Amino acid sequence: MNSLQKKIWGLALIVLLIMTASWISLIYYNQKMLDQYNNILERYLVMNEITSVSQQTVTSLNNYILSPSAANYELINQNKKEIETMKNEVIEFKNVENELALTNYVNLIDSLIETVDRSLFFQSEAETEYSMSAFREATHVSNYISEMTLTLIDLELRTYDVFYRGIINQSEELKQLGIWLLLSIILVLLLFTYWFSQRITKPVEKLTSAANALSRGRFDLKVEVESKDEIAFLAMTFERMRVSINNLISEIHHKAQLEKELQQNKLLLKESQLRNLQSQINPHFLFNTLNTLSKKAYMEGSEETSDLLVSVASLLRYNLKHLDKPMSLYDEVNVLQQYIDIQKSRYTDRLRFYTDIDESCLGIKIPGLTLQPLVENAVIYAVEPLEDGGTIWFRIRDDGDRVTVEVEDDGPGMTEEKIQEILLEKLDTEGRQSTGIGLNNVMKRLRLFNGSDDVMSIESNVGSGTKVIIHLLKERRNEDDQNTNR
Template sequence: MLRTVRIMNASIRGKPIKLALKIPFYYFLVILLSVAFSYVVFNQISTNSAQNKINEASLQTLTSIQTNVEFMVGNVNNYSKMIFSDENLQNLLRQGNVYANLQTQSKVSLYLYNLMQAVPIIDSVYIFDNSGNLFSVGTEQSPTFTRANVQDAQWYSEAVAEQGKYILKLNGSGAFSEHADQNFVSFIRLIRDLDDTSPLGVLVINIKGEAFVKAYSELPNQNALAFAIMDEHNQMIAANATEEVPFALFEQALASEDQNRKPTLLQTTAGFFPLKSGSQSYTASVLSGGSYSWKFVSITPHNAIRTVNKSLVLLALALLIINGAVFFVTSFMISRSIIQPIHRLLRSMTKAKSGSFQKVPATRNSYEFQQLFIGYNNMIEQIDQLLKRIIEEQNTIRKAELNTLQAQIKPHFLYNTLDSITSLALSGLNDQVCDLLEALGGYYRASVSKGRDIITVGEEVEMVRNYLKIQKARYRDIFEVEYDVDESCCPYSIPKLVLQPLVENSLYHGIRSKGTKGTIRIRAHRSGGMLTISVADDGLGMAEEEIARIIASERNGQVQSFGLWGTLERLRIFYDDRSHFKIDSEPGKGTAITLFIPVGEEA
């Protein structure tokens, strides 16, 4: 602890801290933060895991309840088919009046009564003929149909539109009187003639609310779960509330003014959403869908999740603290094995400041330190070689710059051009004198280019045009020039005086040496990500051995007339080996030099 205080005091005063103290101190901080962070993360992960397990269990329970309800409704559907398939009922409804034949009505009543005795979930059965007459069988507490005519019921149009498919309505959607202290569900469908499928009337089977309680009463641990069954209008059909989740909480989940949660409940097919009541938080699970769009909702309090999660989190925290203590003790042992080799290396580096480069014997107790000392010793050996290579590269750059300077000045070219201008002036050819002076000025203006080393392709081509215009005045019938320059290439930047030395070589060493009239072709276009510039002639040409000899001689400073190596070397240095070139030449057929320069990259 005292060591930690000393480290903190040294940090405050801005003094450097020894590694022997810093490593254990940072180990302590890292372990402390790691334990705290791991506890928070693990607690969150564990909570989420417990939440997911409870959610999955709730969803499985809701799925079981939904299955039981669908099975029960399916049975009622089968009973309804048995009812409207009864021959006596069919004959009675075909007459258009359920009271037309009392004897047949009596048989139907007996049949329905026996069915209700066998199926206790059915509270009452109502049969309406096409004339609106009502015939019913039920218990003494059965609800009473309160409408003057069956067509006045809210569900009548829907039942007719379904053409024989059943619909479910809680408490008959108000068409029946309220039942004593419990809900009931009205199973409604159209009765159709078995012979010609024409509508004969409407069948209503009221299912007892307690039947839906049985859908979950036989589930394991059902008393510990709080869930509810609701119809498509979010009206409560049945609910199983607990002490922690009162019945009112389901009403809160369905409250119309709760705009944040109700849309989730209405739209979700199967999922979860948070619920809060006072200081208590809950998670509501919802399962909806099916043929009648009912919803099955379960609500779980968060304290149940924390109870499941608490013991596991405390165990994880205890393990983290024990591991942290072990790591902190071992940090001192680790620091000693690291610091001693570093001290040896530091002593050697201190001597290196004064120019004494001494190798450090490689340690064998650690592979990493062994490789570090080997690398350090190799570095010392390579320093001298690196210095020599740097000097050589500097000489190369200076030589390339010298070649560029020589290509810029060329006094004999200026003298020869001035002689040509003098001859033209003495001959009275003033227009040609003006053109030649303008070309000469444009050439040297572009060559100087305000001290810039980088110019555009358009400026370089224009300088070559002026150069060849001057040479054309001197050598009238020796050469012709063809330009094939893509205008889109003109804005790109390149090093200055790249084309002019190549054009000069084509004129002097290619065409003039051949002794016959020739053509110089200058092309520039873009291909992929490279700018392609070529200078070709149909002059004397060279063999591959001669090209290699010229480049080697220029590199060694033995030949100064071509300037080919200097131009190519400048491009290599300017673009850091990203540019390249190609020389195609054949004796007697000419030479083509193609430069490939990265597009959009300035030197």
């Protein structure tokens, strides 16, 4: 038997139990009142029977005196036994209200039996006068019993008058109780039936709603049904189907996103290669010329000029060869230091550069030529326009599953609108940067490299400097992009 059938049979069983319990309660209550009424009626009947038997005893005794025979004698004994039995029953009727009267009544019965026995004794001894005297006494006792019976019945009637009225009132109350009980049972059954129907229809409604959502293409809504029957099994099957379809759609979207990012990566690479080619003006000749100038400056005693030329040559070689390759953060920091050396020769004391580097983070990979554009942007906007120059802070720290790089300056800052334009790739500042690699370009390459959009944030207010923060994952999410960059 399945769960829905069990619920239906359970409802029928509960209804049957409620009706049966109500019927049994009413029958029991009614039978209890009937037993009390029968008990009182039996008391009256027994007392009336005692009066009748006592009179029959006296009559039988008179017949025996007139015509002594075994049959008449046997009839007297039978009457005596009956009155003795009823006397024992009357003794059980004793209570506080009738104790004295009932005791006298029992004594009268004993006197009647004793007087009858004495009359029989005198009759057997042929003492007719004494026998008749005992007979007359038995007659008087029988009359007393009859009167006493009426007295006891009248006493019983007065005693149980309240009880009779109570029975009438209880009958009326029982009738009203039956009506209210019937109404209560109907109400309880209606409420229970509503609750029971909700237990069945609610899961069906949820399942129907989920099916409608699936038909409209909403595969992100979880199918939840709280029941323990076939509907729950059907809902679980729907949920598995929804998850499978949703996973398939997510996989398709993911593949489409990967394809889009791959195309963007290819376009960026082509753009970088084009700019790289545009920036190369016979690089070998330029490197050889710079090396020759460096050696000549060294031979002429201009060691500072020689070091500057070496830094420029190394920086150009790095920019031309490693733009489209992932490099270690260590190499990027070294190239950045060469760039700062060149800029310090230009701005002297106007450029103040401070570093705070966690060397344990320098082994991770990063797209080539990522740090220099950030610092170069700070030099252009925070050092170059100001007469007293400016200060740049460069920090690298370990943040658990990622490495955070910060470039902070004390320049004029920027508005929130400009920050959003940069982060939303609506603005490119490459026109004033000698490398030709703008912040947007750096952000795009980092997003492709990490496989995540959360790669850069900017904190700035007008007049209070700017802080550019980039987040480098220690383990990249998109290995395809990593291989492409390589």
